Amino acid sequence: MDTNSKASVLSENKKFKARFIHNHGQKPSFIQITPPMISSVLFHAYPLLIIIDNALANIMWLSDDKCLPFIYLTSIWLIISSFIPTEINASQVSPFNKLLSLWLGFISGIFLFLSFMYYVISLVTSLREAEPPTLDEIVVLLESVLGKLEVLRDELNVWKKLKTSFNGVNKKCSDKRLFLRLFLFGTIFQTIIIRYISVGAYVRFFIISALVYHSTSFQATLRLFWRFTLVRSFYHMGIKNFKISNWLSNCLRMYQIIILTENSSIIVPLKEFLPILLQNKKDEDHIKILQLLNEQRNFEDRGLKILEIEVHENQRKWRRNKHWSTLLLPYERQNFSIEIKNADGSSTMRSCLSTHDLDKEELPNDWHWIINDWDGADWVYSDSSWKETGRYDSLESFTRSRRWRRRLFHL
Amino acid sequence: MSESSTSRRSASKDAVKSYFAGKYNKVLDSILEAEAAISRSPNVAEDLSESSASGNSEMSHSSLAASSATSQGISKKELLQQIAGSLLSTSIERLKTTHSPDGSSMLEYSEEVPYDEQECYDCDGPFKCPAHLGEAAAYYDDDIDAEPALEPISSNTERDPFIDVFLDKLISRLVPEKLPEREHFSSSATIEHDLDTGRVPVFSATVLGGNFKKLSKKMGSIFELQDSIVRLLTWRNPTGTVTSLIIFTLICFNPMYLVILPIFRFIYSIIVPGYVLRHPLQRSIYPLKRNHGSSLLYDVCYEGKNEYTYGQQFFSKSFMDTLESRNQEKDEISELDKRPENTRELKHGMKVLINLRDMQDMTSGTLHVIDTINNFLRKASSFQNEVLSTKRFFTGFLSIAVLKILSPFVNWSYMFSISAWCLLIYMHPRAHPKIIKFFQSGKVEREYKNLKRKENQTYNMIFDEKPEIRYIEIFEIYKKGLLPNDWKFFRFSSSIFDPLDSYRRAQQVPPGTDSLQDVMPPLGWIFDPNFEWRIDADVETWVTERGLNLPTTKEFLLDPMFKRRRLIHRVIKSSKPVT
Numbered sequence: 001m002d003t004n005s006k007a008s009v010l011s012e013n014k015k016f017k018a019r020f021i022h023n024h025g026q027k028p029s030f031i032q033i034t035p036p037m038i039s040s041v042l043f044h045a046y047p048l049l050i051i052i053d054n055a056l057a058n059i060m061w062l063s064d065d066k067c068l069p070f071i072y073l074t075s076i077w078l079i080i081s082s083f084i085p086t087e088i089n090a091s092q093v094s095p096f097n098k099l100l101s102l103w104l105g106f107i108s109g110i111f112l113f114l115s116f117m118y119y120v121i122s123l124v125t126s127l128r129e130a131e132p133p134t135l136d137e138i139v140v141l142l143e144s145v146l147g148k149l150e151v152l153r154d155e156l157n158v159w160k161k162l163k164t165s166f167n168g169v170n171k172k173c174s175d176k177r178l179f180l181r182l183f184l185f186g187t188i189f190q191t192i193i194i195r196y197i198s199v200g201a202y203v204r205f206f207i208i209s210a211l212v213y214h215s216t217s218f219q220a221t222l223r224l225f226w227r228f229t230l231v232r233s234f235y236h237m238g239i240k241n242f243k244i245s246n247w248l249s250n251c252l253r254m255y256q257i258i259i260l261t262e263n264s265s266i267i268v269p270l271k272e273f274l275p276i277l278l279q280n281k282k283d284e285d286h287i288k289i290l291q292l293l294n295e296q297r298n299f300e301d302r303g304l305k306i307l308e309i310e311v312h313e314n315q316r317k318w319r320r321n322k323h324w325s326t327l328l329l330p331y332e333r334q335n336f337s338i339e340i341k342n343a344d345g346s347s348t349m350r351s352c353l354s355t356h357d358l359d360k361e362e363l364p365n366d367w368h369w370i371i372n373d374w375d376g377a378d379w380v381y382s383d384s385s386w387k388e389t390g391r392y393d394s395l396e397s398f399t400r401s402r403r404w405r406r407r408l409f410h411l
Numbered sequence: 412m413s414e415s416s417t418s419r420r421s422a423s424k425d426a427v428k429s430y431f432a433g434k435y436n437k438v439l440d441s442i443l444e445a446e447a448a449i450s451r452s453p454n455v456a457e458d459l460s461e462s463s464a465s466g467n468s469e470m471s472h473s474s475l476a477a478s479s480a481t482s483q484g485i486s487k488k489e490l491l492q493q494i495a496g497s498l499l500s501t502s503i504e505r506l507k508t509t510h511s512p513d514g515s516s517m518l519e520y521s522e523e524v525p526y527d528e529q530e531c532y533d534c535d536g537p538f539k540c541p542a543h544l545g546e547a548a549a550y551y552d553d554d555i556d557a558e559p560a561l562e563p564i565s566s567n568t569e570r571d572p573f574i575d576v577f578l579d580k581l582i583s584r585l586v587p588e589k590l591p592e593r594e595h596f597s598s599s600a601t602i603e604h605d606l607d608t609g610r611v612p613v614f615s616a617t618v619l620g621g622n623f624k625k626l627s628k629k630m631g632s633i634f635e636l637q638d639s640i641v642r643l644l645t646w647r648n649p650t651g652t653v654t655s656l657i658i659f660t661l662i663c664f665n666p667m668y669l670v671i672l673p674i675f676r677f678i679y680s681i682i683v684p685g686y687v688l689r690h691p692l693q694r695s696i697y698p699l700k701r702n703h704g705s706s707l708l709y710d711v712c713y714e715g716k717n718e719y720t721y722g723q724q725f726f727s728k729s730f731m732d733t734l735e736s737r738n739q740e741k742d743e744i745s746e747l748d749k750r751p752e753n754t755r756e757l758k759h760g761m762k763v764l765i766n767l768r769d770m771q772d773m774t775s776g777t778l779h780v781i782d783t784i785n786n787f788l789r790k791a792s793s794f795q796n797e798v799l800s801t802k803r804f805f806t807g808f809l810s811i812a813v814l815k816i817l818s819p820f821v822n823w824s825y826m827f828s829i830s831a832w833c834l835l836i837y838m839h840p841r842a843h844p845k846i847i848k849f850f851q852s853g854k855v856e857r858e859y860k861n862l863k864r865k866e867n868q869t870y871n872m873i874f875d876e877k878p879e880i881r882y883i884e885i886f887e888i889y890k891k892g893l894l895p896n897d898w899k900f901f902r903f904s905s906s907i908f909d910p911l912d913s914y915r916r917a918q919q920v921p922p923g924t925d926s927l928q929d930v931m932p933p934l935g936w937i938f939d940p941n942f943e944w945r946i947d948a949d950v951e952t953w954v955t956e957r958g959l960n961l962p963t964t965k966e967f968l969l970d971p972m973f974k975r976r977r978l979i980h981r982v983i984k985s986s987k988p989v990t
Binding site: 050060067074115118119120127130144147148151216219220221223224 | 648650653654657690692707709710
């Protein structure tokens with residue numbers, strides 16, 4: 001056993017570990033390449049940059065001391081409550097409480113103002129006493145500010161997040177529709193809230209949530225909540241509920257599929273196609289087709305309508321190490337779906353019966369399968385919002401789908 | 412007896428020897444001998460010299476020093492000392508082996524131990540167990556002090572279970588079989604069933620020591636908590652202080668926060684950081700050293716010795732530490748066996764030592780507090796100082812009444828929160844002297860007023876309870892002379908000295924005195940100065956009360972050799988209580 005471990009250590013020693021790419025870090029000095037004008041501007045902006053950086057750090061709750069931002073938050077809360085009444089019935093509040101809240105708000109306001117001024121003054125004095133910053137220091141600070149701003153932008157870009165999260169439902173989700181839905185949905189929701197909560201409390205709630213929104217904890221909270229299917233379903237309820245077709249039926253049947261996809265059928269001359277049609281058929285089918293043709297008059301001049309149906313089989317992985325499941329999220333495409341082209345050129349995914357069930361269905365008038373079996377492709381893997389990741393299963397892929405094709409003809 | 416035990420011993424010796432072959436060759440001999448000796452003579456102190464002699468003869472091969480120490484004529488005290496010393500050295504030897512598990516130390520160990528064990532074997536009889544117990548504790552103390560602690564727990568049992576088992580057995584023999592039990596939540600029957608042995612919980616040095624060892628490692632967080640509380644109360648972490656005041660205010664206005672905040676803390680300082688660690692938020696944020704500028708709150712309120720460091724361990728650090736250590740564990744487990752002597756071990760050992768010192772301080776602190784409380788209670792209740800105790804009673808009663816009447820009109824939320832803020836501002840090191848100065852400005856005037864009030868107060872109370880009165884008796888005993896009416900004074904005594912008296916039958920002088928001046932009142936009583944010693948004329952009463960059937964004269968009770976009369980005196984209970 002000892003020798004074994006030694007051997008493994010040896011083999012480990014042979015292997016070499018690659019390093020990460022670092023975007024920031026040691027860089028060549030900027031002194032030579034920066035024009036003096038820009039250097040001077042940067043130098044003068046340095047205190048401002050520090051203040052901005054610190055403000056951003058406070059917004060993102062990055063300092064080690066979480067107590068100080070909390071105290072500021074409390075002060076802001078007191079200020080807001082001092083001049084916006086939070087109780088619905090203002091008459092119920094005792095004058096003592098009113099006075100107290102006013103006084104507290106006043107004190108907090110002064111405290112916040114003084115803190116800010118003190119910070120600025122102490123910053124300026126300490127900068128005056130310290131050595132002037134190097135250009136690299138300033139640039140690093142600038143990068144830090146930019147990095148923080150970028151993070152803020154990414155976190156604030158709810159719109160983009162919404163769109164990617166809606167990807168699972170439909171491939172194309174126009175901004176207009178999304179906005180309309182959110183607007184309608186949000187308005188109803190807020191009207192209900194305002195009924196039970198005073199405007200003051202509502203405003204206070206929003207300001208405080210905006211102030212803690214960029215903290216790691218809050219972001220983590222959002223992500224943790226996003227794990228619950230209930231939350232996601234609630235989020236997508238807007239889409240589900242405003243679509244009448246979704247209320248009626250869940251899965252498209254064979255005749256519906258044919259009606260919906262008939263536009264994409266092609267017409268070929270029957271004369272040319274017949275040999276191919278008959279080529280792969282067995283005896284019984286052979287006779288059947290010939291009988292069908294026999295019923296038609298002067299079929300030689302007629303065209304043959306051919307329709308290719310492409311059914312997507314979809315699966316989702318619910319947990320990282322779990323197996324693929326046929327159960328999908330309630331609002332997204334289901335286990336079997338079909339892509340239907342709309343009149344405006346966009347396409348929607350509609351769930352349909354499984355290939356097995358479609359086989360059992362009676363074909364509508366004069367429609368016949370050309371091939372007896374569905375022709376399946378390989379699985380294509382994609383991430384949680386159905387963005388393709390490749391042909392191999394990886395830690396990234398949470399969904400996969402494959403296409404089943406089959407052709408029909410119509411006489 | 413000696414022969415049979417020898418044969419039995421050799422049999423068991425062989426069996427065990429085969430099991431521990433090569434490991435405990437030398438230790439085994441002496442331990443087995445000790446075991447045999449104990450089993451031969453349990454709890455008999457007189458057996459000691461004999462058993463030691465027999466043991467001595469048999470273990471001539473084990474160690475010369477030991478045999479000389481156990482030779483005949485050892486006093487009990489000497490023996491106790493030896494046992495203590497031997498157990499200590501056993502523990503030290505054991506330590507050595509835990510330090511260096513390789514063969515070289517084993518040799519050393521096996522050479523030393525026979526001496527110890529052989530001494531141990533001498534310890535026999537109930538009077539030694541306290542020494543044993545004390546030593547056992549000390550031994551684990553040492554263990555913890557010196558041990559670099561990062562060894563896996565199981566190693567203890569793997570390495571030398573024999574010593575542990577032996578020690579436990581030894582103790583279980585010395586300690587009475589059944590110790591009085593403490594109260595348990597579940598019934599005693601279930602507890603007994605819970606144990607594998609089916610026995611009542613016994614004292615075990617191994618378990619105690621193990622627990623102590625584990626405790627000393629884990630007390631760290633408790634002391635850290637204590638530290639952080641002190642830091643908060645002394646404004647060394649001003650932002651933390653203000654935050655905790657805000658939180659306290661919240662709790663005052665809505666006690667539900669008492670439940671909410673711990674859950675909040677659990678979620679956001681344990682669960683969420685864990686989540687973030689596993690699934691990083693992918694924020695590209697530069698760690699920057701910001702040492703320019705400072706916050707107003709911190710500069711105004713900060714009071715302490717340490718340097719300017721934002722946010723001391725109040726919220727984040729201790730929890731981040733636990734998180735860190737949790738993650739480090741994974742990495743370190745693999746590295747640990749590669750480097751047995753790294754600096755971390757030393758650091759850890761130091762930590763354990765610090766914890767032990769703190770625990771010691773804590774225990775002495777607890778004792779001090781208990782003493783102070785007891786003192787106060789005794790003083791308050793004993794009426795040694797009548798005025799003070801009466802005042803205390805009165806103020807207590809008055810405050811009960813006033814508080815009860817006032818309670819419905821108090822807004823508790825405001826009261827508690829405002830008093831907490833005031834208290835902590837009062838406790839601020841820089842604000843404290845100023846506040847005191849402010850309140851002391853009118854001190855002279857107030858002192859004069861106080862003096863006047865005190866003068867008045869002396870006439871507020873009157874202490875005129877009737878003292879307790881009782882009577883004491885003493886018998887004046889005369890001895891018969893040669894002539895019929897010749898009586899000589901014999902003694903003042905509290906015993907009647909009748910023919911059936913034990914002293915008389917033993918032909919001894921009864922306890923007492925020759926002069927009435929030497930007679931003292933009982934403790935806590937004084938003689939009534941307005942009362943002389945009086946002869947009890949009513950002889951019949953006290954004679955019949957005592958059921959004596961002897962002739963009496965006017966004052967005396969007579970018997971053939973002695974006569975006695977009863978003197979009584981009035982005594983008053985002194986106000987000073989008996990201590």
